[in-house]
Each structure stands twice: as C-alpha cells, then as structure tokens.
Amino acid sequence: MKVGILGGTFDPVHKTHLELAVNAKKQYALDRVLLMPTPDPPHKDKNKITEVFHRTRMIKLAVEKLDGIEFSDFELSMNETTYTADTLHLLKELHPEDEFFFIMGSDSIIYFLNWYRPDVILKYATLLVAKRKDSSSDKMKQVISSIEETYNVKIGLISMDSTEISSSYIRTHSYGEIQEMVPKAVYEYIVSNRLYNNCNVNSAWSVNQITDHLSSLLKPARFTHTLGVATTAKAMAERFGVNPNKAYMAGILHDCAKYLSEQELLDLCRRKQIPITETEREAPYLLHAKAGAYFAEHRYHITDEEILSAIRWHTTGKPDMSRLEQIIFCADYIEPGRTRQPDLEFLRKLSGKDLECLTYHILKDTVCYLKENSSKTIDAHTLDAYTYYSDKVEGRSV
Numbered sequence: 371m372k373v374g375i376l377g378g379t380f381d382p383v384h385k386t387h388l389e390l391a392v393n394a395k396k397q398y399a400l401d402r403v404l405l406m407p408t409p410d411p412p413h414k415d416k417n418k419i420t421e422v423f424h425r426t427r428m429i430k431l432a433v434e435k436l437d438g439i440e441f442s443d444f445e446l447s448m449n450e451t452t453y454t455a456d457t458l459h460l461l462k463e464l465h466p467e468d469e470f471f472f473i474m475g476s477d478s479i480i481y482f483l484n485w486y487r488p489d490v491i492l493k494y495a496t497l498l499v500a501k502r503k504d505s506s507s508d509k510m511k512q513v514i515s516s517i518e519e520t521y522n523v524k525i526g527l528i529s530m531d532s533t534e535i536s537s538s539y540i541r542t543h544s545y546g547e548i549q550e551m552v553p554k555a556v557y558e559y560i561v562s563n564r565l566y567n568n569c570n571v572n573s574a575w576s577v578n579q580i581t582d583h584l585s586s587l588l589k590p591a592r593f594t595h596t597l598g599v600a601t602t603a604k605a606m607a608e609r610f611g612v613n614p615n616k617a618y619m620a621g622i623l624h625d626c627a628k629y630l631s632e633q634e635l636l637d638l639c640r641r642k643q644i645p646i647t648e649t650e651r652e653a654p655y656l657l658h659a660k661a662g663a664y665f666a667e668h669r670y671h672i673t674d675e676e677i678l679s680a681i682r683w684h685t686t687g688k689p690d691m692s693r694l695e696q697i698i699f700c701a702d703y704i705e706p707g708r709t710r711q712p713d714l715e716f717l718r719k720l721s722g723k724d725l726e727c728l729t730y731h732i733l734k735d736t737v738c739y740l741k742e743n744s745s746k747t748i749d750a751h752t753l754d755a756y757t758y759y760s761d762k763v764e765g766r767s768v
C-alpha cells in the first residue's frame with residue numbers, strides 16, 4: 371500500500387490540510403492518507419495548544435466523508451512528543467510492505483534541514499511538498515534542490531488550487547471570518563465548544579449553554595441523571611438556605627467529565643498536572659470528580675470556588691463539607707432516576723429534614739457497599755467523612 375502521512379498539531383484542522391491530503395492522494399495514487407496529530411506538548415508554556423480531545427474530534431469530523439483520508443492516533447498513542455524520524459522508522463518496521471509518503475506544507479519544507487535526522491526521514495519516506503499555484507517562492511525551490519542533491523532523493527510536488535489557510539489565523543479571528551476556512555461540521559464544533567474566538571475566552575457559559583453541550587457529550591442515561599441531580603440539588607438548596615442557582619449549576623456540571631474513559635481521565639490528569647492519589651490510580655473512575663472540576667473551571671469558565679469544590683468532592687465526600695458540597699453529594703445519590711440503592715425512600719424523606727444526617731446515611735451506605743465489594747478500595751476521604759459525620763449526628767433523632 372502507498373500511505374501518505376500528514377502530521378501537525380491540527381489546531382484546528384482546516385481546508386488546506388484536506389486539500390493537501392486529497393491532492394496528494396490523487397496525484398501520487400496513494401491508497402490512504404493519514405492525518406496524524408501530535409500529542410499535547412509537555413511544557414507548560416506551550417499549554418496554549420487546544421486539548422488533544424478537541425483536535426482529534428475535529429479531524430474525525432473533517433475526514434468523515436472523505437474517501438481514503440483518515441485520522442490516525444499513531445503519534446498520540448505514543449503519549450509524548452516524538453520526532454518524525456522516529457515515527458516513520460517505527461511505521462516502516464510495523465508495516466515493511468507499505469511505501470510511505472510524508473506530506474508537507476510549502477512553508478515547513480524551508481526548515482526541513484533543521485529537523486531531527488532528515489536523513490532518517492528520507493530513508494523511510496518520500497517527501498511530497500505543497501506547491502501553490504500562484505507563487506512558489508525561490509527559497510522553497512532552492513531548499514528542495516539542495517535536499518535532493520545532498521541526500522540523493524527525489525521530492526514530489528503537490529499542486530494546490532486555493533490560497534493557503536493557516537491555523538493561527540483561524541485561532542485569532544472571529545467566527546464570521548473563519549467560517550469558510552474549515553469544513554461545516556468543524557465550524558459548528560468550534561462554535562459550540564467556543565474554541566479559539568478570543569473575545570469569548572474568559573466569559574462563563576450560561577447554564578443553558580452548558581446543558582446543551584453536555585446533552586451531546588454525555589450518554590442519554592447519564593444526561594438524564596445530570597438533570598435529576600440538578601433539579602434535586604436546587605430543591606434541597608431552597609430548603610437549606612443555599613443559592614439555588616448555584617446548586618443547579620453544580621448539579622448540571624457534577625458529572626461533566628464522565629464521558630471520558632479511565633485511560634483518558636489518567637491522561638488528562640497527567641497532562642494538566644492534576645495530582646492523583648494511590649486510590650485514584652487503582653480506581654481511575656474516581657477521577658471524573660477532579661476532572662469535572664477542571665473542565666468546569668477551564669472549559670466552562672466557572673470561577674465560583676464553592677461550585678468547583680462541590681464538583682470536586684461529589685464522589686468521595688470529605689469531612690466538614692459546606693452545605694452546597696453536601697447537597698451535591700446527596701442529590702447525586704437520591705435523584706429520581708436512582709433505583710438500585712437501598713433505603714431510597716427513607717433517604718428521600720430525610721432530604722427535606724436534616725442535611726447532615728442525610729450525608730451521614732449516604733456515607734454509611736456507600737462504605738457498606740464498598741466493603742461488600744471487597745475488590746474496591748475505599749478512598750481515605752470517604753472513610754474520614756464517614757467518621758466525621760457519624761460523630762456529628764450521633765444521638766440525633768430523625
């Protein structure tokens with residue numbers, strides 16, 4: 371098979387990337403072209419790159435209807451920034467029967483000789499370089515001849531029709547200005563996730579916008595549970611003198627990271643330097659609480675510390691929780707969609723009377739459940755919370 375590789379950050383993927391892939395495939399009779407994004411850079415100062423999660427989703431949307439143009443997670447799966455030379459070497463080892471073509475934009479070729487091990491790249495792949503219809507710079511021609519002479523290879527040119535689009539232009543211009551530069555589905559993704567468009571960067575999403583967003587991100591049953599928690603939390607907030615809008619917002623957001631797999635949760639924490647405990651390493655699904663608080667702050671731009679903390683502690687609980695924290699912790703357990711937990715009727719009645727008692731009973735049931743499932747380690751916060759609330763409510767009658 372003849373396989374083209376188009377690497378890059380794809381932040382975001384745009385029509386020039388696609389034209390490059392499609393034209394390379396046609397002009398060099400390739401069987402497939404792989405769009406292969408690079409992982410998030412490890413350095414903090416480069417954190418401006420959009421999360422790999424979004425970049426990946428946009429590429430998948432962009433190639434959906436293109437025959438033979440595919441997303442590849444080959445470099446992402448290596449988990450750290452790799453050199454093109456290593457990637458191509460590895461690909462060739464894994465697929466010795468395939469012939470590889472490495473596709474480059476006309477600008478990047480100029481720096482090619484400064485890349486790590488150009489000799490290795492040229493050993494395992496043929497370079498194909500975009501050539502703009504209108505002008506192709508003398509500098510580019512010079513560089514190409516010099517590479518061809520030095521390494522005794524032939525570099526292919528890909529003719530391109532349209533003028534070049536740049537991802538950085540897209541990142542820094544308004545939605546109106548970039549609409550034509552990306553496929554329709556990508557444009558809609560950018561807008562609904564509020565990517566790039568600088569003027570929106572720091573404004574909090576409204577609760578309706580978050581609800582819409584989560585309705586497409588979460589599985590239907592999880593989304594229904596989310597609405598149940600928000601509604602229950604709001605009613606409890608009214609009862610116990612907590613701001614009901616905050617409770618509703620925290621309820622809507624509490625499981626907002628639940629669509630991530632355990633591996634994705636671990637990856638997110640590693641990339642964003644969110645510390646994880648030994649118990650969380652053993653039971654990574656617990657991390658959806660920390661990851662949720664992270665998304666609430668950095669994706670939905672929630673700044674209210676009480677809301678963030680309620681999301682953060684909703685799974686394990688902890689000693690001495692604020693009323694909002696207790697409300698989210700409890701609403702999660704008793705919302706109308708829950709049916710499997712024991713004593714629901716009793717707990718739901720209690721939710722109109724005594725918040726601390728309710729917290730205690732839910733902790734007790736959780737610890738009991740976890741002890742019965744001896745495979746599950748109990749988080750230290752859960753145990754501390756249990757001790758704390760059992761002392762606190764001792765002797766109270768309900």
Ligand code: DGI
Nearest residue numbers: 625653684685686702736740746747748749752
């Ligand atoms: O996300 P939800 O399913 O709505 O609810 P949740 O965030 O309370 O998570 C519920 C799961 O978390 C349930 O299976 C019990 C488990 N859990 C709660 N505390 C602990 C715990 N699991 C472990 N391993 N250790 C804990 O301390």
Ligand code: FE
Nearest residue numbers: 624625684685
């Ligand atoms: Fe949860």
Ligand code: FE
Nearest residue numbers: 599624625702
């Ligand atoms: Fe939940």
